[in-house]
Amino acid sequence: MKRAVAAILAILIFIVLGLAFAKIPFGNVNLEDYHYYNPIQDKQTSDSVPAHYLKEGKNETGSTNIVTAVVVDYRGFDTLGEVTVLFLASTGVGSVMYIFEKEKRRKVRRANAVVETASKLLFGFIILFGAYIFVHGHLTPGGGFPGGAVIASSFLLLYLAYPKFHAEHKSLNVAESLAGLTFVGVGLIGLLVASYFLYNFLPFGLPTYLFSAGVIPIIYVAVGVKVGSELTGIVDAMMGVRE
Amino acid sequence: MDLFMVVSLILIIAMLIAALVAAESRDLISAAIAMGVVSLIASILFYMLQAPDVAITEASIGAGLSLAIMIFAIKHTVRWEK
Numbered sequence: 176m177k178r179a180v181a182a183i184l185a186i187l188i189f190i191v192l193g194l195a196f197a198k199i200p201f202g203n204v205n206l207e208d209y210h211y212y213n214p215i216q217d218k219q220t221s222d223s224v225p226a227h228y229l230k231e232g233k234n235e236t237g238s239t240n241i242v243t244a245v246v247v248d249y250r251g252f253d254t255l256g257e258v259t260v261l262f263l264a265s266t267g268v269g270s271v272m273y274i275f276e277k278e279k280r281r282k283v284r285r286a287n288a289v290v291e292t293a294s295k296l297l298f299g300f301i302i303l304f305g306a307y308i309f310v311h312g313h314l315t316p317g318g319g320f321p322g323g324a325v326i327a328s329s330f331l332l333l334y335l336a337y338p339k340f341h342a343e344h345k346s347l348n349v350a351e352s353l354a355g356l357t358f359v360g361v362g363l364i365g366l367l368v369a370s371y372f373l374y375n376f377l378p379f380g381l382p383t384y385l386f387s388a389g390v391i392p393i394i395y396v397a398v399g400v401k402v403g404s405e406l407t408g409i410v411d412a413m414m415g416v417r418e
Numbered sequence: 419m420d421l422f423m424v425v426s427l428i429l430i431i432a433m434l435i436a437a438l439v440a441a442e443s444r445d446l447i448s449a450a451i452a453m454g455v456v457s458l459i460a461s462i463l464f465y466m467l468q469a470p471d472v473a474i475t476e477a478s479i480g481a482g483l484s485l486a487i488m489i490f491a492i493k494h495t496v497r498w499e500k
Contacts, residue, residue: 242471308474321474328482335486406483413487 237379237388238313246318247391247398251373254319254394255358258401262355265405272412286336294336301329309399313388319395323402330407334414342411347404354401361390361397426466433459444499446492454485 228245238244246254285291308315309322333340365374373390380387433456440452457480464473 316469316471317474318471321471321478324475324478324483328478331483331486406479410483410487414490 233382236375236391237382238391239383239388240313240316240318242316243313243318243391243395244388247312247394248373248375251362251394254398255362255373258355258358258398261402261405262351265408268409269412285338290336294332298329298333301332302326305329305399305403309395310392311385312395312399313391314383314385319398320402322399323404324406326399326403327406327410331410331414334410342407344408344411347408347411350400351404351408354397354399354404357397358394358401361393365390422466426463429459429463429466433463446497446499447489450485450488450492453488454481457481457485
């Protein structure tokens, strides 16, 4: 009886919510007279938001890669939230697996010679590739998240090849905290200079060069280091051997 | 039908087959490897759709990290589904 009443109530609530949402217009019917207020230039334009990003993104952020311009500059606060979510996930995995580790120690077996030698040769190159991806995030496709994931996969290679290997927790934590502090610190400097968070306060420089686009490379290096150390921490919690 | 469409159709059919294997297989290690194949083909499709950054992320996280962690978890529990 109670269940039936609850189900009917829930259905009624959903119907009311649906009718309420049906009254709200999302977007504009006539795409021709679309009005977008641009806070940076303080004027009305008829461009839609994506068209504005494609047309003005290079001038407003200095970044050649428009995806990076959106992710780090226009939607920089979202990226800070994403990095925080990843940090929480890494912390959760670490805390759960730590209790599990203490109860039971793992037996380990050596990998074969081919894997050991190949991983020794490849490790540096994979780290270099990951660093290239996030250092050139504002010029070529890629950025902090892919670069960090590539760096974490190079550490995974070491975990597979050498069962006794484990990354130092202290240096992982230091790298992660410093990267997070850099991100928030750059945002706060922007708040001091131009009165809004994550303002691009450095000079843009010449587009398509390494030192261009103001604070975007700094933020992307910080995101890359942070994602790399967090994912390495997850891999370490899952596969590492504590002595 | 141009070449792009043919190649992407073949890849999508292979992806569906791999996903079915992952869902139906009783051997958990082959199910995990089939999941890795799904991620790998997804990353190839992302590359064909001109999103190389998403392709790199998908290949390293989907086919690399999560596959390794899943196989490690299976190694420490049971391999065959009852």
